[in-house]
Structure formats: structure tokens, C-alpha cells
Amino acid sequence: MSELAQLIEQSATRLFEDFSDSNAHELMEAGQFPETLWSDFLADGWLTTLLSESDGGSGLGLAGGCVLMRLAGYYSVPLPVLESLMAVYLAAESGFTVNDELLVPAIISEPLKADSEYTIRGVPWARHASSLLVILSSNNETRVSMLSCQSVTIVEGQNMAGEARDDVTINTTQLNDSQSLSGIDIEQVKSWLALGRAAQMAGSLQRVLEMTVEYANDRSQFGRAIGKFQAVQQQMAVLAEMTSASICAVDAAIDHLASEQEWELIACAKITTGESAGYAAKTAHAVHAAIGFTQEYPLQLNTRRLWSWRDEYGNEAQWSAKLGKHCFQLETDNLWSWLTTQTS
Amino acid sequence: MKKLYFTPVITGEKEAALRAEVRSFLDHYGAFNVSNIIDSWSICDPELSRALAEKGWLGMTWPTEYGGGSRSYLERYVVIEELLAAGAPVGAHWVADRQSGPLLLRFGSEEQRQYFLPKIVRGECFFAIGMSEPNSGSDLASIKTRAEKVDGGWLINGSKIWTSWAHVCHQMITLCRTAPPSDNRHAGMSQLIVDLSQKGITVRPIITLAGEAHFNEIFFDDVFVPDNRVVGQVNEGWSQVVAELAFERSGPERFLSSYQLLEAAIKELRETNLMQQAEPIIGKFVARLMVLRQMSLSVANQLQEGKLPINEASVVKDLGTSFEQELPEAMRLILATEPRSSANGGVARLLSDSILKAPSFSLRGGTREILRGIIARGLGLR
Numbered sequence: 001m002s003e004l005a006q007l008i009e010q011s012a013t014r015l016f017e018d019f020s021d022s023n024a025h026e027l028m029e030a031g032q033f034p035e036t037l038w039s040d041f042l043a044d045g046w047l048t049t050l051l052s053e054s055d056g057g058s059g060l061g062l063a064g065g066c067v068l069m070r071l072a073g074y075y076s077v078p079l080p081v082l083e084s085l086m087a088v089y090l091a092a093e094s095g096f097t098v099n100d101e102l103l104v105p106a107i108i109s110e111p112l113k114a115d116s117e118y119t120i121r122g123v124p125w126a127r128h129a130s131s132l133l134v135i136l137s138s139n140n141e142t143r144v145s146m147l148s149c150q151s152v153t154i155v156e157g158q159n160m161a162g163e164a165r166d167d168v169t170i171n172t173t174q175l176n177d178s179q180s181l182s183g184i185d186i187e188q189v190k191s192w193l194a195l196g197r198a199a200q201m202a203g204s205l206q207r208v209l210e211m212t213v214e215y216a217n218d219r220s221q222f223g224r225a226i227g228k229f230q231a232v233q234q235q236m237a238v239l240a241e242m243t244s245a246s247i248c249a250v251d252a253a254i255d256h257l258a259s260e261q262e263w264e265l266i267a268c269a270k271i272t273t274g275e276s277a278g279y280a281a282k283t284a285h286a287v288h289a290a291i292g293f294t295q296e297y298p299l300q301l302n303t304r305r306l307w308s309w310r311d312e313y314g315n316e317a318q319w320s321a322k323l324g325k326h327c328f329q330l331e332t333d334n335l336w337s338w339l340t341t342q343t344s
Numbered sequence: 345m346k347k348l349y350f351t352p353v354i355t356g357e358k359e360a361a362l363r364a365e366v367r368s369f370l371d372h373y374g375a376f377n378v379s380n381i382i383d384s385w386s387i388c389d390p391e392l393s394r395a396l397a398e399k400g401w402l403g404m405t406w407p408t409e410y411g412g413g414s415r416s417y418l419e420r421y422v423v424i425e426e427l428l429a430a431g432a433p434v435g436a437h438w439v440a441d442r443q444s445g446p447l448l449l450r451f452g453s454e455e456q457r458q459y460f461l462p463k464i465v466r467g468e469c470f471f472a473i474g475m476s477e478p479n480s481g482s483d484l485a486s487i488k489t490r491a492e493k494v495d496g497g498w499l500i501n502g503s504k505i506w507t508s509w510a511h512v513c514h515q516m517i518t519l520c521r522t523a524p525p526s527d528n529r530h531a532g533m534s535q536l537i538v539d540l541s542q543k544g545i546t547v548r549p550i551i552t553l554a555g556e557a558h559f560n561e562i563f564f565d566d567v568f569v570p571d572n573r574v575v576g577q578v579n580e581g582w583s584q585v586v587a588e589l590a591f592e593r594s595g596p597e598r599f600l601s602s603y604q605l606l607e608a609a610i611k612e613l614r615e616t617n618l619m620q621q622a623e624p625i626i627g628k629f630v631a632r633l634m635v636l637r638q639m640s641l642s643v644a645n646q647l648q649e650g651k652l653p654i655n656e657a658s659v660v661k662d663l664g665t666s667f668e669q670e671l672p673e674a675m676r677l678i679l680a681t682e683p684r685s686s687a688n689g690g691v692a693r694l695l696s697d698s699i700l701k702a703p704s705f706s707l708r709g710g711t712r713e714i715l716r717g718i719i720a721r722g723l724g725l726r
Contacts, residue, residue: 213345213723227725230717237716240348240723241659245635248350252638255352264634271631317624324627327610328619335607335630336429340363342634343641344355 008060008067015044016075025301028078029162033128038079042100046081050089057092062192063254066199070250073203076301078163080104080125082196087133090189094144094179101130103146107190108136112172119169124312126166127154134175137186143178159308161301191266194313195253198266201273201309202250204302205243205280211299212236212284215292232287239283242276249273252343261342264326267319268342274316277306346722348656350642359422366426369399373432379687381431382697383601383705386558388509389433390467396427396434397467402441405648406449410461417648421641425596431604435509435558440464443591444471444517447535451576451584456537460515474504474518474538475585478561482714484519485529485582489564491520491536497570498522498536503563506708510547510560516540518564523579533581537573544568554700587652592709594643594657599636599664601705602671602698606633608691609675622678629674632667636660655722658715665706672698 024034041047049065051057058064065085072081080102087103106123126132126149134145153169181189216227216236226232249272253265281303285292292299310316330338373395380387396402404420406412413419427434445464448456463469480486489502500520510516516538523532538545544567549557576584606629613622640660646653676683676695683699684692706712720726 210345213725216725227720230713233720233725234713234716236723236725237662237719240719241663244348244350244656244659245639245663248352248638248642249635251350252352252635255354267627268631268634271628272635275628316628320624320627320631322623322627323630324623324625325619327626327630328614328623335610339630339633339637340425343353343637344360 004060004064005067008064009071011044012046012068012071015040015046016071016077019075019077024078025076025162029158031127031156031164034078037077038102041079041081047084047088047100048098050085051092055092057089062089062195062257066195066250066254069196069199070203070206073200073305074207076161076204076207076298076305080128082193082200083124086189086193086196090135090144090181090184091133091146093184094181096133096144096146096179102128103131103133104129105189105193106132106134106168107186107193108134109186112136112175115171115173117169118172119167121167122157122159122165122312123168125164126152126168127156127164132168134170134178135181135186135189136175138178142181142184142186142189143175144181145175145178147174159312161304161308163305163308187263190313191263194270194319195250195257195266197309197313198246198250198253198269198273201277201306202243202247204306204309205246205273205276208280208284208299208302208306209239209243211302212239212287216287226287235283235286239280242279246273246276256342264323264342267323270314270319271316271323274310274319277310281306345724346655348659348722349646349653350639350656350659351645352638353418353641353645355418355422355641359418362419363422363426365399366401366423370426370430370432376431376433378693379697380433381604382694383701384431384433384435384604385428385438385597385601386435386508386556386704387433388435388512388558390436390470390512392433393436393470394467396437397465402437402467403445403461403465406445406461406465410449410457411465412461417644418641421596421644425600425637428596428600429603436470436512437464437467438597439473439508439513440469440471442595443473443588444515446591447517447575447584447588450587451535453572455572456575460537469515470509470513472507472510472513472516472540474507474516474562476506477503478505482711484585485533487519487521487533489518489520491522491534491569493522494568497568498574500536500538500564500567500569503561505561506550506559507562508559510540510562511549513540516562517575519581519585522581530582532579533585534578535575535581535584536569537575538564538567538569539573542567552701552704554697586654589710590643590647590652590654590657592657593661593715594640594647594653596637596640598661598709599633599640599667601665601668602694602702603633603668605672605675605691605694605698606630608694609679612679612681612691616680618678618680625674625678629667629671632663636664636667640664655719658710658718661709662706662712662715662719665712668705669702672702 048057049060053059083104087105091098106120132147155167157165159165249269253269256265401423404413404415408414491498491500518538522534544565546563548561681692683696685696
């Protein structure tokens, strides 16, 4: 790990590891925003992680951001870490002035009719945000509008982890006032969000593995720790394999940011973490048995997130289809030469 | 709980140049026999091995003083994955290059290194693995083959089984019991280099269900091995075997055995215009392959740093062999063809070969259950 990553890890860990004693999760799931935790997050300056130093940020970039996301995933932090960081970055790139307010991104992928109502489904944390950063593609250009959340209609919804995923209805005339996100394609924005989510999942997978190993060593049945049973060990080994594959895939995607292979490795990371999520949750719950199925036991904080996150910003099937289509479009017989560019 | 490390590696210009050189070599060498390109590393072609030796692609990472290339593990990785992806029958020198040479470099005597390594590098000396026995498969510590101390050396009696290319190889590193079994099951074993042309050795071929005759049973009847052919320390064979496994289990041969089927399937699906329904399946397998390459390269880099990442190697092998076994299962459902064992079957032949050869992928070099047991130990469960 680079020195920078280590520094991010140390200071973010200090912030994240203690909050779980508080009732932040209960508040968040009851629809309230964990204000105290959020102000600590702002006070530590994390909001501008992705911004360059000239834009007033810490210059850590998306790579540094992903280290933070992984920790946020590990600790099941009930904050819009990915969304807030990404929105602030995209806003700054589009020339908007940003301050310490919660902005969340909302992507529109389909063509819009003029002066009509349009609903963007499942916008993360919309009800708690001060503004939405709406991103769409128009005439082959990525455009960004900043809409005050006071000016839109929000129907509240939540994912399986109780995180706000709201349906937001706007009038398309509200998007007339927009700025160009020059040099950044909307597909790229989608892939960055997918990478951030994959990084959170990698962290969450690591936590699930650690909790499950610890439990298997502590819990005794038939006179010995259940982890001593081969049937349990074999499943746990696969859990460790998939977790390490997920971390590796995310790290490789981070290493290839801003390269020609960027989206392909991100696709691979989202597919790998998505496939691992289901196996990890299933296995962790099988090993923890009934206690893990309770709200009181913290395993569910991670598994409900993994079940939710694998479908957000593109699930395994969607990213696989995109990657598969790309493979068919390569010139005949050159899958191998394409594959080998993915590690160079 | 020991953490598993798979720090990704980005290869540079040196590796790219070497890759181009291997591709150019393969272009000029000509096409390989289609019936051999699935699991090509268990196919023996001494002529190809010697051609690769001439290019300096055997013993690449070994010191120049033993004829090696003093090149990095990453460079070796590039060469071997290019050969495997092309379906090159590299089986003749595979074991010598992958594990016997590195074992001798690590534990062998100076005399052994000077005698064997240059011969391996020249493609003149092929090694077989002498571990499994008729009653000792996964439970390797239960081997019965004995080496008894006699004047000036050892007398071996017993048998080994599943020994690939024993009828072609020149030498075999043979794990023998050199002290009676004790409470420590792993004590009292030694590795002896046996010259396979010796008196007292009988090699009996075993035909696989796919009709191949690459592996054998070997019988030892008072076979004499001189003292200078013991590898490392007498009775310390077990720890040496364990060290060998990091080399044996992490390479790209653990996920590329059925790779040619993936290429052929993509081509066939394109020609039969069945692409759209196949996209998610192809993408899923390509993604798995991308991760496996990253993980295997990462292990190669750790070997370069002098580490012995045995747990990581087990992870690569378990995930890798699952991949190469599941690939034909997935391809058969998206291809509009039935498997055909006839010689001119094209993709149908590759499908047939992959299915028939797949069971061995997760058996050789340590079964899935053994690997998972090793990983579980690393997790602190055993």
C-alpha cells in the first residue's frame, strides 16, 4: 500500500470505527440523517477528497477516494460517502461553486421530452441533500444541472440496507440551465460510481470474512469450535478466495484509472464484487446461523448492504453484457491480445 | 488470520517486447494440432521444447551461471501464458522448468545445480513428479515408497502413480520415506533424484478416459540412487515439497487449460449470429479470466520478491481450476452445437476435449478440498 493510502486509512479509520457505538444506523434507517457523524466527516475535510488542490481539494483523486470508500464499506458507514464525494467533484468540474453541502448525483440515461415531467428512480440520499446534480447526455455532450431539492418532488424509498433511494420528479425545463462537463463522458461517470460502489463492497466483504472467521472460532457445537469442521472450513475458504479476488479486482481498476482500459477493469471489479457479494452473504449467514439473522447482531449491516449494492450502478449481468458485447466487437481472433492489454 | 495479498501488477515495456517476441515465434512456428490444444501443457512435444530452449525460454529466471536467463518472474509469466493461450504443447519441459529447477536452486547441492540446470535449460533433461502413490493421493504424508540407506547411496522400493510423461522424462524427483513413520507424520521423508533409465524401474502406461496415454504407474525394485542425488536434507523432504507448491499452484496453467474453447466459442457465436444472448455469459467468464490473470501475475511478482506465497497460490489454483472446468459447462449452453469427439469437429471438438479433460484440472497438483484446507489453515480455522 502506498504511503498516501496508509495515511487515508489511518485517519478515516479513526473517524469510522467509533460511530458504530452510536445509534447512527437506527437513525438513518428511520429516515433521519446522522448529522453528528456527517459534521465530523465534513470537519475532517473528506468531502473534497476527489478535488484537485487547485480546486480546493486534497488532490487524492478517485484512487484516494476509493481507499476511503473501502473503509466506509468495511465499517458500514451510514453516510453518502460515495455520492457526496462524486457530486462535489463533478460539480467543480462543471464550474459550479461548491461548499460544505450535501450534493448527490442523479443520472438520466434516456432522451427527454421538452417541458414535461420526468422521474429519476432511486436517487441515493436525495431527501437529505440540499441539491441534486443532474447529469445527462445531450448532443454528444455531458451536461450538468444543479437543482435545489426544494424545487423537486421527492417520493421516499429505501434499499434493503435502509439507505435512502428516492424517486425524484422534475420538470425537464429545470434542466435548461446547465453547464458542460467537458472532457468527461456520462459513461465514464457511471463507471466511476460503479467503481466507488465496488470499493465499498470490497471493504464490506473483508469485514464479513473477518467476522465470520471470528465467529467460527468462538462458537462451539458438538464439543468443538464449528470452524474445526471441514464442511465449514471448505465454505470459508471459498469466501476468502472470493473476497481476495474482489479486493484484487478493485485495486487493479484503481491502478488503471485514466488509462485506456479504465472502464473494462471497472466492469471487471463490479462483476467480481457483485458475484462475491451473494456468496459471501449466503455463507456468512450459514456459518452464523440464527444469531446472524437478528437485527441485534451487526453482520446484517454488511450483508444487507452487499445485497443492495451489487445491483446499484449496474449489476453483474449488466456489466457482463457490456463487457461481452465489447469482446464480440473486437476484431476476429484477438480476444487474447485484448486481454493482455488489461494488465499493462 | 493471515491476510491474502494480491497486489496488482502492471507490466512494462520489457514485458511487452518479450510478449511480441513470443507471438512472432508462435506465428512462425505454425499451427498446433487441434486435438492437443485443450490442456496443451499436459501434451509432450520435445521438439517444441528444444525450440523454446533455443529462444532462452526455459529456466528463464535462473542465474546465468547455471545457463539460466536471469530474467524476472514477470517475464517468465508472459512467456508461459502466451504459449498456453496459443495451445502450445509445452508438457515435455513443464515440470522441470516450473518446479524441479526452482527446487534445486533452493535446496539442491552445487553439484546438482551445475549438473542438471544447464541440461534443463537446453531442453535436454525433462523431469517427472514422483509424489502420488496408489494408496497416497491427497494424503501425501502416508507414502510407502522406501529408500533404504546402503553403502554410497540409497535403495528404493515401492511405486509411484499418475506420473505424467514418465516414459519420456529423464529424471524424477521422488518423495520417499527414509525413516519409519513417527508421531510427526511429516518427518522422515526425503526427495531423491532418480534417473529413469536406471535398472529396476518399470513404467506402465495408464490410459485416461479421454483416451490419452500421458500418465503412468512406476515400479521401483531395488533402484540404487547415489548419495549425491538426495535433494537438500535427508528426512526434510516434506518442507521442501511444501515450498515447491507455491511454484506449482499459481501459474496461468491453472486457468488456461480450456482457454482455446473460449476463443473458438466467441468466433463461432459471431459466425452463427448468436452474440446477443451470449454477451452476459462471455462477459462473465472474461471478467473472471481478467481477475485470475491479475492474481497469478501478483503471485509471480511475490515469487520475484523472494516470498513463498503458498496460501495465495492455493487461491489461484482453486479459483483457476473452477474457471477452466466451468467454462465448457457454460459454453455448451450458448453454442448451437453438440460436443463431437471426431478429429475435424472444430468448436464441437474443443467442447468435447474440454469436458473430457476437465475432471483432472482440479485433481492434479492438489485437490480442491486439500487447497481449501490450506486456505482455512491460513484463516486460522485449523
